[in-house]
Amino acid sequence: MTVQSPGPLAPTASPSPSPSPDPTTLAGASVIIAGRVIRQFVRNRMMLIVTIAFPLLQLFMLLAAFSVLVQDTQGVDYVRRLAPLIVLTTAFSSILTTAIALWSDIRSGVFNRLRAMPLDMRAYVFGRIGGDFVRIMGVAVLVTLVAHTVGFRFSNGPLAVLGFFGIVALFGMMCSALAVAVALVAQHPGIIVRYVQMPTLVMTLMSSGYVPLEAFPGWIQPVVSVNPVSLAAGALAGLSHEGALTVPVLGTVAWTLGVTAVCTVVATRRFALLVKRG
Amino acid sequence: MTEAISLSDLTKRFGEQTALDRVSLRIPAGTVVGLLGPNGAGKTTLINCLTTLLQPDGGTIEVLGHDPATDPSLVRANIAVTGQFAALDEQINPRENLVFFGRLLGLGKGEAQQRAGEMLERFELGEAAYTPVGYLSGGMRRRLDLAVSLVVPRPVLVLDEPTTGLDPRSRKLLWEMVRAEAARGVAVLLTTQYLEEADQLADRIVVIDKGRVLADGSSDQLKRDVGGLMCRLTLTSAADARAALLALGELPGVSAEGEKVAVPMARPEDVGGVLGLLEGKGLRIADIEVTKPTLDEVFFAFTEPSQAPGTSETSQAPGNSVKGAAR
Ligand SMILES: Nc1ncnc2c1ncn2[C@@H]1O[C@H](COP(=O)(O)OP(=O)(O)OP(=O)(O)O)[C@@H](O)[C@H]1O
Numbered sequence: 019m020t021v022q023s024p025g026p027l028a029p030t031a032s033p034s035p036s037p038s039p040d041p042t043t044l045a046g047a048s049v050i051i052a053g054r055v056i057r058q059f060v061r062n063r064m065m066l067i068v069t070i071a072f073p074l075l076q077l078f079m080l081l082a083a084f085s086v087l088v089q090d091t092q093g094v095d096y097v098r099r100l101a102p103l104i105v106l107t108t109a110f111s112s113i114l115t116t117a118i119a120l121w122s123d124i125r126s127g128v129f130n131r132l133r134a135m136p137l138d139m140r141a142y143v144f145g146r147i148g149g150d151f152v153r154i155m156g157v158a159v160l161v162t163l164v165a166h167t168v169g170f171r172f173s174n175g176p177l178a179v180l181g182f183f184g185i186v187a188l189f190g191m192m193c194s195a196l197a198v199a200v201a202l203v204a205q206h207p208g209i210i211v212r213y214v215q216m217p218t219l220v221m222t223l224m225s226s227g228y229v230p231l232e233a234f235p236g237w238i239q240p241v242v243s244v245n246p247v248s249l250a251a252g253a254l255a256g257l258s259h260e261g262a263l264t265v266p267v268l269g270t271v272a273w274t275l276g277v278t279a280v281c282t283v284v285a286t287r288r289f290a291l292l293v294k295r296g
Numbered sequence: 297m298t299e300a301i302s303l304s305d306l307t308k309r310f311g312e313q314t315a316l317d318r319v320s321l322r323i324p325a326g327t328v329v330g331l332l333g334p335n336g337a338g339k340t341t342l343i344n345c346l347t348t349l350l351q352p353d354g355g356t357i358e359v360l361g362h363d364p365a366t367d368p369s370l371v372r373a374n375i376a377v378t379g380q381f382a383a384l385d386e387q388i389n390p391r392e393n394l395v396f397f398g399r400l401l402g403l404g405k406g407e408a409q410q411r412a413g414e415m416l417e418r419f420e421l422g423e424a425a426y427t428p429v430g431y432l433s434g435g436m437r438r439r440l441d442l443a444v445s446l447v448v449p450r451p452v453l454v455l456d457e458p459t460t461g462l463d464p465r466s467r468k469l470l471w472e473m474v475r476a477e478a479a480r481g482v483a484v485l486l487t488t489q490y491l492e493e494a495d496q497l498a499d500r501i502v503v504i505d506k507g508r509v510l511a512d513g514s515s516d517q518l519k520r521d522v523g524g525l526m527c528r529l530t531l532t533s534a535a536d537a538r539a540a541l542l543a544l545g546e547l548p549g550v551s552a553e554g555e556k557v558a559v560p561m562a563r564p565e566d567v568g569g570v571l572g573l574l575e576g577k578g579l580r581i582a583d584i585e586v587t588k589p590t591l592d593e594v595f596f597a598f599t600e601p602s603q604a605p606g607t608s609e610t611s612q613a614p615g616n617s618v619k620g621a622a623r
Pocket residue numbers: 310313315333334335336337338339340341342380
């Protein structure tokens with residue numbers, strides 16, 4: 019009836035590492051936590067489908083359905099307009115899933131374990147945002163490559179390509195910051211769904227992305243034109259192919275930096291409370 | 297020398313409710329203290345205060361001389377803790393969990409990998425090393441949870457109901473691990489619902505209920521106070537049981553119910569005397585069982601005086617070896 023104890027349990031065989039390693043630095047810990055976020059994403063089939071397969075499917079379906087039609091009336095290849103928008107919506111629509119994942123993570127045992135560890139907890143927020151940002155950029159590059167196979171092209175040289183991904187990066191940063199702030203403020207996940215799902219959908223539809231500004235009724239055009247999705251989509255279209263640059267680029271920079279700043283302040287406050295909790 | 301853990305008059309309130317009421321506790325290096333208490337007794341609350349997760353409302357805490365209120369990171373750097381509920385990343389596998397937490401605790405990449413391998417072996421998780429934690433059985437998760445806590449050794453080890461949900465083999469494994477840690481000089485605080493476990497492991501047992509320390513002493517002291525062993529006999533009929541009750545009438549505390557008779561005993565050897573008395577009367581015994589007091593009986597013994605304020609202090613009150621009883 020006795021259970022054999024395996025050798026390594028003997029006190030003499032007490033194992034290797036130095037008794038107390040130095041704690042990680044803030045940057046080091048942030049990178050490790052970002053690595054976890056990316057690993058979780060790659061392992062999660064559902065997330066992969068929602069954030070990659072759906073947008074690509076949307077790209078192909080809309081192309082098939084409207085390409086001919088829009089080309090006829092506008093004289094522009096629809097994919098030039100559509101691809102940048104799909105790149106943006108992948109980031110935009112991931113706010114919901116990211117926020118919900120974060121909401122449950124900070125209520126999980128893992129978060130409490132981290133709180134009980136000698137760790138600068140700001141690394142948790144930086145790591146989350148950093149990992150999320152890398153994910154958004156990865157998906158953006160992937161979607162751009164796929165769009166390339168169906169006719170999307172950069173026609174303004176390497177600097178414009180850099181600018182293109184710079185705009186995507188700003189937009190992605192805003193989305194990560196929004197997701198974190200929403201997750202920290204919300205009392206339950208239902209609130210996240212209510213305040214994120216509809217607004218992101220409406221903002222996407224009410225942008226000059228799918229449909230040109232002139233196609234909207236006159237009275238709503240001002241709203242459509244200041245919509246950050248319109249501005250960013252315009253900037254991306256201008257950088258990749260043709261179109262106005264100054265207003266969309268400056269508009270995008272203003273929106274993304276502004277929203278990110280507000281979200282950072284809100285998130286930092288809420289997070290400090292959360293870490294202290296009790 | 298400073299104690300590894302020292303709590304004095306620790307108090308924590310949640311609104312109206314007092315979850316911890318002036319709890320004092322001292323754990324020297326190399327000792328195992330078992331915190332025993334029913335649901336809602338305040339065990340987890342005590343651990344949360346100790347591990348800096350909760351801010352107490354009163355009293356002082358010291359972990360190797362460091363105060364969680366002023367030096368939380370020094371306290372955290374000295375405690376390894378396994379909470380009551382799993383604290384694992386479900387979406388990645390056991391090896392990755394170990395590496396992740398190991399690296400956050402300051403191990404280098406290679407060191408963390410190597411250490412993860414050791415822990416997987418030590419907790420017999422080798423076969424599940426690459427299965428996402430979400431798919432592991434409850435017991436495997438529990439073992440991984442413990443392994444993660446020990447990935448970087450610390451001078452203080454805190455375990456909240458570590459063996460809940462473990463099979464007998466894993467339980468033994470854990471017990472031996474706890475003994476090995478104590479032998480290395482680690483101060484161990486563990487909570488449990490099982491007297492048997494506290495009995496096996498703890499140098500000292502602290503019984504708490506409703507946030508108060510009811511008893512504090514060695515397992516032997518506690519059992520002596522509660523009443524040692526219980527010999528439970530089943531006879532062939534209720535009439536026989538009544539006859540047995542008469543035959544054993546000399547012994548204190550004997551009781552009969554249906555065809556069962558219960559005889560309190562001080563030592564296991566006493567069972568011979570009991571059987572001798574019954575044999576003398578020609579009574580046939582259908583079944584016999586000698587058991588230690590159950591957790592229920594311990595609680596009954598210790599909580600009785602405070603539950604019935606009118607009853608005299610002497611009735612079942614724990615002996616003087618037990619300090620802090622019935623404050
Ligand atoms: N965050 C909280 N807010 C309000 N009440 C709480 C909180 N945490 C614990 N309590 C209360 O404090 C008391 C002690 O709870 P605690 O979790 O410490 O008990 P426990 O001894 O660990 O019980 P168990 O064996 O069930 O784990 C309970 O009555 C519980 O309801």
